[in-house]
Amino acid sequence: MNEVKITIPGRPVPKSRPRIGYRGRSVILYTPPDTENYEKGVASAGQEACKSPATGPVEMEIAVYFNPQAKASTRGGRRRSGILPDLDNCVKAIVDGLNKVAYIDGRQVTRILAERKVDPVERAEVVVRAAEQG
DSSP states (O other), X not given: OOEEEEEEESOOOOOOOOEEEEETTEEEEEOOHHHHHHHHHXXXXXXXXXXXXXXXXXXXXXXXXXXXXXXXXEETTEEEEOOOOOHHHHHHHHHHXXXXXXXXXXXXXXXXXXXXXXXXXXXXXXXXXXXXXX
């Protein structure tokens, strides 16, 4: 693998904490559906760009683009627009989504350069390349 460029369309979704649920008397942990669906979308975009997973160390450049006016929330009765998720949680969802697609395991990622940008077209752009050995 020299370098693979992946574009993930749509608003980047941050990795959420696992949730606790109950099935009968059993306690189960599960990934929230929005996170799970986003990671599947990341994997799908990665499969289109990657021929096979990298076997050695890799480094990543990740840019997440948000339109702060696209999603508004209300808290305490006040409308607040432009609330953006934490960059590190967005990166985690992308790294997990590309697991077994761009690389065999997330432990292969040795370096990440990430940035959050503002753009009317929401998306994530990822570059995965073989890490320099040395």
